[in-house]
Amino acid sequence: QVQLVQSAAEVKRPGASVKVSCKTSGYTFSNYGISWIRQAPGQGLEWVAWISAYNGNTYSAQRLQGRITMTIDTSTRTAYMELRRLTFDETGIYYCARDIPAGGASFMDYWGQGTLLTVSS
Amino acid sequence: DVVLTQSPLSLPVTLGQPASISCISSQSLEYSDGNTYLNWFQQRPGQSPRLLIYRISNRDSGVPVRFSGSGSGTVFTLKISRVEAEDVGVYYCMQGAHWPVTFGGGTKVEIK
Numbered sequence: 001q002v003q004l005v006q007s008a009a010e011v012k013r014p015g016a017s018v019k020v021s022c023k024t025s026g027y028t029f030s031n032y033g034i035s036w037i038r039q040a041p042g043q044g045l046e047w048v049a050w051i052s053a054y055n056g057n058t059y060s061a062q063r064l065q066g067r068i069t070m071t072i073d074t075s076t077r078t079a080y081m082e083l084r085r086l087t088f089d090e091t092g093i094y095y096c097a098r099d100i101p102a103g104g105a106s107f108m109d110y111w112g113q114g115t116l117l118t119v120s121s
Numbered sequence: 122d123v124v125l126t127q128s129p130l131s132l133p134v135t136l137g138q139p140a141s142i143s144c145i146s147s148q149s150l151e152y153s154d155g156n157t158y159l160n161w162f163q164q165r166p167g168q169s170p171r172l173l174i175y176r177i178s179n180r181d182s183g184v185p186v187r188f189s190g191s192g193s194g195t196v197f198t199l200k201i202s203r204v205e206a207e208d209v210g211v212y213y214c215m216q217g218a219h220w221p222v223t224f225g226g227g228t229k230v231e232i233k
Contacts, residue, residue: 044213044226045170045215047224050222100217105154107172108217109175111169112169114169
């Protein structure tokens with residue numbers, strides 16, 4: 001069955017960087033992409049970024065461009081999201097979700113369990 | 122960016138009674154392939170979101186038949202025919218037709 005397993009919770013200082021992983025199984029990794037979604041405490045869902053495991057193309061929310069990097073490791077079927085120069089309001093749960101492999105419409109059919117990021121001084 | 126407006130924000134429902142959630146989009150969600158990419162997700166307390174309905178009205182695998190989606194163009198609805206205790210949570214609509222992907226603000230379903 002399709003599974004996405006994310007890395008453990010992180011606590012970071014403002015200005016630091018964090019790298020979250022999303023290890024997949026149960027499907028052909030290169031046939032899909034991975035989206036990243038953030039949920040601030042007690043708030044709704046916000047799409048953050050996408051990477052294709054098919055061709056490595058990436059796309060991120062405009063406000064994060066320059067501070068976010070998405071990568072994939074096809075040998076371990078794992079996607080990564082690195083966020084730099086963290087601010088307090090980036091605290092929240094970060095989810096990965098299986099998504100489109102290339103240009104097209106998003107669907108996000110399977111989700112990871114989430115990684116809690118706390119930015120605190 | 123496409124704005125999705127959900128209503129109501131909170132929906133208290135009696136067990137066994139129907140529930141309906143509205144999602145209105147700021148623009149058409151029809152993609153160039155002719156499909157309309159409006160999905161519904163359920164997020165139970167303490168859990169990850171789960172895909173319930175894709176492309177307006179298609180139930181994902183394992184989703185109970187009491188959940189149904191409808192609509193077209195810019196107006197969409199999620200209905201629960203008879204609410205059960207396990208349906209408590211927050212429901213989100215999401216559009217995938219235009220990047221960046223956007224979500225509605227969520228509707229909290231609770232039992233009266």
